[in-house]
Amino acid sequence: MENVEVSSMLQTVTGLINEKEAGTLLVHEHILVGFIEDGKLSPKDYDRDEVVAMILPLLLQLKEAGCSTFVDCAPEYLGRDPYLLKELAAKSGLHLVTNTGFYKAPYLPPFVYQATEQDLADLWIREARNGIGDSGVFPGYIKIALNDGTSINETQQKILRAAIRTSLETGLPIQCHTIGGDTALHAGEIMKQAGFDRERFIWVHAQTGKDLAVHQQLAADGMWISIDSILPGTYDKHVDLLQQLLAHGVSGDRILLSQDTGWYTVGEERGGNLRPYHHLLTDFLPYAAEKGLDEHWLQQCVTRNPYQAMRIRS
Template sequence: MRIRTVLNDLVPGALGVCDSHDHLFFRSAALPGQELDDEAAAIAEVRAFADAGGQAIVQWTPHGLNRRAAALPKISTRTGVAIVAATGLHRAEHYPEGYVDKVQDRLAELFVRELTVGIGDTPVRAGLIKVASGFHVLDAHAERVIRAAAEAHHATNAPIAVHHELGSAADAVLDLLVDRLDVHPAAVILGHLNRFPDHRLHRELAARGAWLAFDGPSRANHATDPRLTDCLAALIDAGYADRLLLGGDTTTARARAATGEGPGMPYLLTHLRPRISRHFGADVADAVFRTNPARAFATDWRQ
């Protein structure tokens, strides 16, 4: 089993303390003027995360949204922080008009190439596939991309990470990926569940064997920090501490800690990890930030 980073493949135990969902670079047609496209700022943010004890970051920026793949190895080398890059495709509104039409008929081929050969004209290989659901349902675009992700997963064994619009449609995604497309639930990471704080649903998703990611802390327009502890408590009390992941999901320059208003990547370790240790114990905090990511992002790569 290995975790594919932008420098090399790591044995899971070498990953260390991990931010399981974040962005160093990101550009969306739906978020004009909020681009993450400053390499120096990205390095400063990763260093701040490292200073707080961070050792690994999983960047969920997918194909076509300014991943800056060529810069990622340099950032990893200069900071000592392992970085996992993503292939995949986001919701259609994040792309310029006509872009999705150009790639939709070769998505699985594109994903496999970026996982096994390199992203664009770089030798940097992706370590996971990022896809997205629709709001409460799977629209035609979401289903097409998820089907391509399943095909690429079966060719490579790469994990599939899912953006859930406002945390919704996670059950529909598992119905498609697991029940109909034969993807093992342990290869599926369900993101943004903090934005849909339904404890019963979360327990049902965990019981099906998927990973549950709570990400994007301290956003006033999302049900994140005020309900995060209760969401985690419901899952931990039900015996699912071993299915939980946490990430910062920094998507705008303003949200960076090193060069913006924050809270940024370090917040996970300076604020959330101590809270989790106090409420649930150091063993749970270690599982969320170290043991679980080492399992969730590891695979026996076929290519």
């Protein structure tokens, strides 16, 4: 990962790509999710062929809409399946990106609570260097979560610090499920104390922060502000939020757009309520431009910005 040829590229499930190859990029979506507690989800809990049959048409529809790269955000024990992603990448022609890292309670396996931050970092660094199991797939980033609330509990602080160690060792960025501005500020303080470059950190679900001064401060520190859940029925709300963020001085170069949608839900018949991936590109971006947001900037939020956020750093 430290090789100069790797630096500034994006790691997909089928290899490294550059910015031109990455093209239009959805930075936070889901293929498969299994909400099974205590890290007990396994491939035996779902039919991989059925998942492919249900998800592939949605990915082909997305590709036709102009997308080139899709970041799958299910971490291990919540639905990460490198073999499934490799098959879907081959059949769809999309670049798919997976991760290393863990989520939060109650979806953590018991060993996480006893492990040290170095123990966890060692696991993730090993995957970054050697690949995920015998799949031949390498993670393109680190996916973690912080507990919901005003401060970060001990377990999730340990996971965050392990992710920082992993990023420093491998160059991989961190995507972090973070609800609310207080939690994001606490994470920012931990990173500052660790001397960690906030440009390696993506605040996922930043639309949950209510005080836009927090977004402005953290973006100025280098953190990426990822606005997701941009789904049909929410467009006016999201246009208003983006206009307010820009008016509050949040740099447009730090903003990412995505949907946090999909997905095949383990345990539900035929995966449950699967939602398309293409609406952000085909519906929201044109609508937001009609409402006065700069069309070039909107495109930047799904091309250059996410590539810069997700690239490997030396």
